[in-house]
Amino acid sequence: MRMYDIIQKKRDGRELSTEEINFFINGYTKGEIPDYQISALLMAIYLKKMNKRETVDLTNAMVNSGETVDLSLIEGIKVDKHSTGGVGDKVTLALGPMVAACGLPFAKMSGRGLGHTGGTLDKLESIKGLKTGFTKEEFIAIVNRVKLCICSQTANITPADKKLYALRDVTATVDNISLIASSVMSKKLASGSNAIVLDVKVGSGAFMKDLESAFTLAKEMVDIGTSVDRNTVAIISNMDEPLGRAVGNSIEVKEAIETLKGNGPEDFVELCITLGSFLLVLGKKANNIETARDMLTEVINNGRAYNKLLDFVEAQGGDVNYIKNTDLLPKTSNILELLSDSEGYIKSIDAEEVGKCALALGAGRETKESNIDLAAGIVLNKKVDDRVNKGDVLAYLHFNDNRKFEEVRLQLRNAIKIGNKNSEHKKMIFGIVDASGIKKL
Numbered sequence: 001m002r003m004y005d006i007i008q009k010k011r012d013g014r015e016l017s018t019e020e021i022n023f024f025i026n027g028y029t030k031g032e033i034p035d036y037q038i039s040a041l042l043m044a045i046y047l048k049k050m051n052k053r054e055t056v057d058l059t060n061a062m063v064n065s066g067e068t069v070d071l072s073l074i075e076g077i078k079v080d081k082h083s084t085g086g087v088g089d090k091v092t093l094a095l096g097p098m099v100a101a102c103g104l105p106f107a108k109m110s111g112r113g114l115g116h117t118g119g120t121l122d123k124l125e126s127i128k129g130l131k132t133g134f135t136k137e138e139f140i141a142i143v144n145r146v147k148l149c150i151c152s153q154t155a156n157i158t159p160a161d162k163k164l165y166a167l168r169d170v171t172a173t174v175d176n177i178s179l180i181a182s183s184v185m186s187k188k189l190a191s192g193s194n195a196i197v198l199d200v201k202v203g204s205g206a207f208m209k210d211l212e213s214a215f216t217l218a219k220e221m222v223d224i225g226t227s228v229d230r231n232t233v234a235i236i237s238n239m240d241e242p243l244g245r246a247v248g249n250s251i252e253v254k255e256a257i258e259t260l261k262g263n264g265p266e267d268f269v270e271l272c273i274t275l276g277s278f279l280l281v282l283g284k285k286a287n288n289i290e291t292a293r294d295m296l297t298e299v300i301n302n303g304r305a306y307n308k309l310l311d312f313v314e315a316q317g318g319d320v321n322y323i324k325n326t327d328l329l330p331k332t333s334n335i336l337e338l339l340s341d342s343e344g345y346i347k348s349i350d351a352e353e354v355g356k357c358a359l360a361l362g363a364g365r366e367t368k369e370s371n372i373d374l375a376a377g378i379v380l381n382k383k384v385d386d387r388v389n390k391g392d393v394l395a396y397l398h399f400n401d402n403r404k405f406e407e408v409r410l411q412l413r414n415a416i417k418i419g420n421k422n423s424e425h426k427k428m429i430f431g432i433v434d435a436s437g438i439k440k441l
């Protein structure tokens with residue numbers, strides 16, 4: 001088999017066989033096929049697409065490129081959740097304690113971010129002492145004891161995806177449905193859970209900019225999960241404006257803590273309850289979605305979700321005083337206000353632009369080697385549909401590096417559109433996709 005022939009076949013729009021897909025994934029993982037040939041193939045896949053069979057084969061080849069995790073020593077049904085990525089996405093930090101407080105084991109392997117802000121592991125580093133590197137045995141012991149552990153990968157899973165994703169990132173081939181679906185699902189299948197809840201984001205701050213492609217991506221991922229007998233559900237959620245109010249790292253941790261105390265922003269709470277309700281139903285902790293939603297609301301109201309966060313932080317070696325007194329979390333030397341120069345209603349807040357502003361203030365990594373400023377970021381004081389008067393605070397900019405402030409302030413002001421009349425209210429959840437089909441809401 002020759003790599004040249006595989007590239008040529010896909011370039012001409014023909015279907016790759018299982019053997020051809022296994023050949024290029026194995027060869028690339030072992031370093032036997034150079035980046036330039038895989039780059040050419042990725043562009044051919046991007047332009048000519050893959051069909052469902054090819055996408056399933058690509059997913060399986062990536063799963064088989066590394067180790068798979070055995071979670072059988074964790075008691076109960078293991079349900080994993082994954083987000084396709086967005087701005088202000090601190091869902092894992094609140095959702096983990098919520099579902100664990102309802103008795104569902106939440107054993108999550110998370111990553112660091114190469115995006116507008118850090119990933120879940122970076123965010124958790126705002127809590128002094130909190131460790132995320134565990135052996136497999138330690139990971140399982142914590143989940144069995146506390147029902148919740150968030151750690152970095154304990155095994156060398158999907159090395160092919162790591163290499164491919166890095167290459168896609170620099171060859172403009174990320175936002176292809178087959179490539180995203182196989183990348184996400186290979187990691188989920190290798191992580192050993194019994195069932196999967198996917199948060200597929202749509203809007204300006206997401207990979208999928210329109211509803212049709214979001215539903216197509218969701219269906220593709222659900223079909224992959226179903227093809228290997230994993231109960232998989234995808235929720236299509238709104239990422240036109242940032243999720244919640246905080247976009248950064250320590251400020252997102254603070255927002256997640258407030259959410260567990262019952263003071264969360266409406267859109268963020270709604271998303272956590274929706275995702276959590278599917279987790280509880282798939283994990284057989286609730287018979288139906290309505291009961292599950294009630295259970296999740298109850299554990300926020302009675303403090304059990306917040307107490308679960310304290311147990312989790314303690315179990316992972318963190319200082320619980322950082323949760324009890326959020327003033328201890330990393331803070332910037334400057335917090336400046338962005339004031340409104342007009343009046344009306346907030347028509348839109350471009351999530352991607354807000355993400356770029358947070359990145360420019362230091363909240364994310366420009367390259368793999370960059371350091372994150374855990375305290376930097378943006379807190380929105382107004383959300384879409386809110387009434388605004390001249391002089392009202394639209395947002396707070398948290399930063400240490402003064403040089404960027406003026407530039408970012410202008411960029412952020414341009415990202416927030418104020419109109420004369422109330423905009424049409426945007427939904428948080430657009431639909432659900434499972435093995436039985438697509439339900440648009």
Ligand code: URA
Nearest residue numbers: 084085179180183184
């Ligand atoms: N998230 C992933 O893990 N992979 C992609 O390709 C896109 C989002």
